[in-house]
Structures are given as structure tokens and as C-alpha cells.
Amino acid sequence: MHRALGRTQRVTAAMVASLAGVSTATVSLVANGKTQGRVSEDNISRVRQAIAELGYVVDGIGSSLAKGVSSIVILVAPDISNPFFAKVIAGVRESLGSEYQLLLSVTDAGEFPRAEDVRKLLALRPAGLLVDAPNASFLEDLSVAGPLVLLDAPGLEAYAPSVNLDVAHGARELAAHLAASGHKRVAYVDSVTGTATFEVRRAAFLDEANSCGISVADAHIISTTIDVGAAAAAFAAAWPDWQRAGVTAVVCGTDTHAYGVLQEARVAGVRIPEELAVAGFDDLPYSATSNPSLTSVHLPATPLGLKAGEQLRGLMEGRELEQPQLTLESSLVVRGSTG
Amino acid sequence: MHRALGRTQRVTAAMVASLAGVSTATVSLVANGKTQGRVSEDNISRVRQAIAELGYVVDGIGSSLAKGVSSIVILVAPDISNPFFAKVIAGVRESLGSEYQLLLSVTDAGEFPRAEDVRKLLALRPAGLLVDAPNASFLEDLSVAGPLVLLDAPGLEAYAPSVNLDVAHGARELAAHLAASGHKRVAYVDSVTGTATFEVRRAAFLDEANSCGISVADAHIISTTIDVGAAAAAFAAAWPDWQRAGVTAVVCGTDTHAYGVLQEARVAGVRIPEELAVAGFDDLPYSATSNPSLTSVHLPATPLGLKAGEQLRGLMEGRELEQPQLTLESSLVVRGSTG
DNA sequence: CTGAAAGCGCTTACAG
DNA sequence: CTGAAAGCGCTTACAG
Numbered sequence A, B: 001m002h003r004a005l006g007r008t009q010r011v012t013a014a015m016v017a018s019l020a021g022v023s024t025a026t027v028s029l030v031a032n033g034k035t036q037g038r039v040s041e042d043n044i045s046r047v048r049q050a051i052a053e054l055g056y057v058v059d060g061i062g063s064s065l066a067k068g069v070s071s072i073v074i075l076v077a078p079d080i081s082n083p084f085f086a087k088v089i090a091g092v093r094e095s096l097g098s099e100y101q102l103l104l105s106v107t108d109a110g111e112f113p114r115a116e117d118v119r120k121l122l123a124l125r126p127a128g129l130l131v132d133a134p135n136a137s138f139l140e141d142l143s144v145a146g147p148l149v150l151l152d153a154p155g156l157e158a159y160a161p162s163v164n165l166d167v168a169h170g171a172r173e174l175a176a177h178l179a180a181s182g183h184k185r186v187a188y189v190d191s192v193t194g195t196a197t198f199e200v201r202r203a204a205f206l207d208e209a210n211s212c213g214i215s216v217a218d219a220h221i222i223s224t225t226i227d228v229g230a231a232a233a234a235f236a237a238a239w240p241d242w243q244r245a246g247v248t249a250v251v252c253g254t255d256t257h258a259y260g261v262l263q264e265a266r267v268a269g270v271r272i273p274e275e276l277a278v279a280g281f282d283d284l285p286y287s288a289t290s291n292p293s294l295t296s297v298h299l300p301a302t303p304l305g306l307k308a309g310e311q312l313r314g315l316m317e318g319r320e321l322e323q324p325q326l327t328l329e330s331s332l333v334v335r336g337s338t339g
Numbered sequence C, D: 001c002t003g004a005a006a007g008c009g010c011t012t013a014c015a016g
Helices: A013-020 A024-031 A041-054 A060-067 A083-096 A115-122 A136-142 A167-180 A196-211 A228-244 A255-268 A301-316 B013-020 B024-031 B041-054 B060-067 B083-096 B115-122 B136-142 B167-180 B196-211 B228-244 B255-268 B301-316
Strands: A072-077 A101-106 A128-132 A148-151 A162-165 A186-191 A221-224 A249-252 A277-282 A295-298 A325-328 A331-333 B072-077 B101-106 B128-132 B148-151 B162-165 B186-191 B221-224 B249-252 B277-282 B295-298 B325-328 B331-333
Touching: A013 A024, A013 A041, A024 A041, A060 B060, A072 A083, A072 A115, A083 A101, A083 A128, A083 A301, A083 B083, A083 B101, A101 A115, A101 B083, A101 B101, A115 A136, A128 A136, A128 A301, A148 A301, A162 A301, A167 A196, A167 A249, A167 A277, A167 A295, A167 A331, A186 A196, A186 A228, A186 A255, A221 A228, A228 A249, A228 A255, A249 A255, A255 A277, A301 A325, B013 B024, B013 B041, B024 B041, B072 B083, B072 B115, B083 B101, B083 B128, B083 B301, B101 B115, B115 B136, B128 B136, B128 B301, B148 B301, B162 B301, B167 B196, B167 B249, B167 B277, B167 B295, B167 B331, B186 B196, B186 B228, B186 B255, B221 B228, B228 B249, B228 B255, B249 B255, B255 B277, B301 B325
Parallel strands: A072 A101, A072 A128, A128 A148, A148 A162, A162 A325, A186 A221, A186 A249, A249 A277, A277 A295, B072 B101, B072 B128, B128 B148, B148 B162, B162 B325, B186 B221, B186 B249, B249 B277, B277 B295
Antiparallel strands: A295 A331, B295 B331
């Protein structure tokens, strides 16, 4: 039962060849659908029959070594525990199809994978690489040659084709919304990971807030890992100060942070949105059912994965990308947490 | 920039060998740390130096082909979009360490991977296989020979070593809790995937409910995919009927289902918990912040992944498992949704 | 259209 | 302790 996986009854091309009475070269051609003008109808059906009979599956390792490339696509991402990411993956899988195997390189929550670790994965000779929410130094270190597409990597377009989210647009909508609701002093709970997208979210929000007459004091910007508990604790520590300073709204870099704020606010008896308005980014599925429901900047997660997969596929198949740089829209969804 | 990944400046063992003035056999021995009594100190340092100088990394494909096994561990799971699963993965990664690469075989939400698809992955010659929440027919089809550990596979212990959750315990606690709160008629929202864990949850709950004097009519048991929207729609359709029948509580197979019920209840103006008590399974991080906070059977996701990884590692390293069957505890967390 | 052969990069008995 | 050599399973020019 527990012999090495696959060591058992491995059916090789040689076995198929001898059963079909042809060479392994012919088996390879048939198995890979490269018969066009190279294999007789007769041999094709002979080989197909033998393949079916023996249950032959082309060995991925042998094939990869001969070809120089495997059928693996590696997706590098910093935060798999974020439900947002699950949708991205779903999109990637759909556009990649079943020819490619998706290998997830995940790290512990909030940590970013080190280029060194990824280099080990490169020894698997992946057909392509997808990097979600990278930072410049990581890409600098990595220096990959080969099909590579970046997801959610604003400002890093120089490194590779990328699919970005126009988070700035939603961030500005959010600032305008808060201003229209009469807020003057706002706090910001950022993510500690130095990921570009979070910087864009914050910068765009701060910029627009400023234009709208909202002030966000430096002392009212805090950072935590993307974790409900961590955000709750950070908010608990900061709130007395913010309250004294007249803060009436807090914007969070992710909905996950916002959940922590909501949680702690309930514990602390802070009424939301009357006493404090709360908003986030991502529009996770839970934001519609949170208490109260959460105002959030909606980001198209599945389309993000879908587009990135399509672009990578083009690259892997040797096609020239028509549009190497893609941007998807974001928009504000107003709910109960901002009144 | 976009040549085949890894095709560039590939450093081979032969290059290291010639720089160090040794054979590739020696390079291999050093690179794999198998020098014990087989390579002179002199050559060891020579090779190490050359490896560092050239930045040599053992090629995974070549190595796997020669060894007959890769360093890939495949994790097969039906529902990656469930945040519960993200924690399981984190646990697996931690116990597996960096020697093994974790390859996720994910399917579309609610779908279970077909054995056929997984067989393709087996062509990658994984070092081990982890299967989360399988059903018997899948395991029957798969018939894997090699390191295999099942997660959350109650009743399937005959197929392989497994790590299970004692969901029945929590389910019974939940039934007792509802009975103690005075509920007499309860509905159940199940998952459509015929996964064993959901059957155990339901069976244990129904059994204990019955002993506690709670009746759950067959007509009051419905199923949906694990999706907030689907659960919301199903609840919307069922509620008028349930209400007429005097149902005062609904138990959901997962918290995700419960969020859908909460969401729809708000739309329909059903007061929770006064008019209807709601509870789920999983105790996702969002259950503490939902509206109202959700009573749920807590399941130890991270420990589940951790233990499964440990067991698999033992198997892959050829060790005999001291305890092939492990069970982790579950327990009820009572929150606002049940009063 | 077909097959013998080289080669992908590594590991592992084997002989020395 | 060391290296030449075989072999892992496949693919791809190449010669026919």
C-alpha cells in the first residue's frame, strides 16, 4: 500500500510500443497528438488501442526532461488565507485549462515568499510563472527568464506583462463618499506587507481625502498583518487616542482588517456607524453579512485570475501579447458600516 | 525576457564537476548531503565552492527521473474557496517543511476532483498525496500505491492513514444547546457535495436532536453548494414553509451556508435569534463578526493540516506510523445567533 | 511514414 | 574515496 507513489505498475511508452508493434517514437507522436502527416492511420489506431488497453499516461517527469519544460505553472502569492485569493485562483485555473498544473507557492500569512525559495521551485522547470502582489525587490532578486505575468502589481509594469486593478479609482470614490457623509477626521489601518497594491490604496485615498477636506493625521495611520485578530488588537490600542482626536471614520486596507475593527468596536461598545464609520477594500463575500454590513471597495478577483491566466497562456504558447498591460476596474459598494 | 523559463543560463552538475575537478557522481553526492564516508573533505569543499560560485541548484526534473520520485506533494481538495481550507494548507506547509513542494489540485467550488484528473497529476511522480474530504468512490477509483494520508475522511479509514475531526461531538453539543434553548422544530441546510464529513455532521446532529426531543422533518432538510448566495436563495425558497411548520432554528452544514441564511433573513425581515436561531460548522474567522455573530462548531483546521503533513512525512521517509488514525476534537462556540 | 539513436540532468550500483 | 557507465521515460532531429 505504501510503496513509492507511482512505482507500481508504471506503464511506459516502451510497453505501449511493443503491444502496438511500433517504436516508442511513434507512441510519443500519437500520445502528444503530433501525428499530422507523420503517422499512418493504421498505426494511430493501433497505438490508441494499446494506450487504452494499458491505461498509459505520458510520464510527466520523462517528458519534461526531454522537452526542457514541465507543464507546471507556479503561482506565487503572499496571502492565501485571504478569501479574495481563492477567487483569483479559481480564475487562473479556468483560463489555464487542464493542460497545465497549477502549483501554489504559499507562505505564512502576511509573509512574502523569498526569491530564494521560488528559485527552488524553478528547478521544477515550470512552463510559466504567475506572481501575485509582488514587490520590486522580489522581482529584482528573481530575475526570471520565461513566461511571467504579474497580478496586482501597480508600478511594476516594467518587469513583466501584468494585470492590475484600478484600486485608486475605488479609493477615491471611498474618500468622496466619506466626505459627503460629513467626516472630517479619518484614520487608516494599513497592511504591514509592503505590497504595492496597499500603497496605492492608501496613497489614492489620502490624496483624494485631502482634496475633499478630510484630514488623516500621520499618527492615525497604523499597520497590522492581514488578520482579524491583529487588526482588532491594533484598533483597540489606537481607538482611545483617535476618539480624543475626533476621528469619526476608519478606512482599512482590506476587509479582513475591517472585520477586526468591527469586532473590537463591538467589544468596546463603539456604535457603528453612528460613532465610527468603517470601510475596507476587497468586498469579500462576508462583507455583506458582517455586523453591520461593510462598505468596501469591490475588486474583481476572479477576472483578475482569469485575465492573468490568459495572458500567461499566450506567453507559454509563444504568442505575442496584444495588450501586455491590463487594468480592471474597481468600484465602491456602500453598506451599513458607513451609515 | 520570455524564452522558456529556466532555459537560460542553466547550471548543470557537469559544469560544477568540471569547475571542481571531480565527477558528476561526486557533485551529486555533495549536493544531496550523502557524503558520509564517501567523499573526501577536500572534494566536499571543492564542490561546495563550485556550487556557490555557479549558483547551482539540483534540477528537479533530472533528479526526479533518476530517483523515480519527485519532491512534490499533491493536496487534493474539493473546496479551496472555503477559508477553513486556507488554514488547513497553512498547517500542511508547516509540517511538510521546505524539502517538499506543495501542489494544490483544486476544482471549481463545490465540485470534487475526478480520479482521472488526479491520475494526470500522478504522472508528476509526487512523493506523497494528501486528500481532503474525499468520498469512497473517489478513493476506490484512485487506487494509489504510495504515501497517502486522508484528511477529514470519517468512515474511510480502511483506505489509508487519516486525520479526522470529531465533528460528531460538536454536532451533539449543538443539538443539546438548541434543545436547552427550547427549540422543538429545527431545519437543516446541508452541503450538496456527498462528502463524508457533512454526512457525519448531519447524522450526529439528527441523532442527538432526536434524543433531545427536537424534531427535524425530512422536508426541512435542504442542500446547496457551499456558497453564500446559493444558501441564501435556498433559504428564501424554504423559509415560508418552515415558518408555517413552526421551525425556530436552522442548522447549517458550514458557516458559509449560515452566512447566506443570515443575509437572506435580514432581507426577509426575520429577526435572529428571536424568530429564528442559526448555527453552523467550521467556526470561520468571520463568524465572530457576522450579524449577529454566529454560533458554530469549532473545527481545528490548522492542526488538521499539521498532523496530516506530519503523518505523510513519516510515510514518505519510510517510517512506520505509530498511530495511523488520528482524531482531533471539535467543540461548540455559542454566539449571538442562537440567543 | 517509420525507427534507431542521441540526449535531457541526474543518481546509483559497480569496479577499482 | 573516486569515476565511468547505465539507466530513469520521454522527445526529437535524422536517415531511410
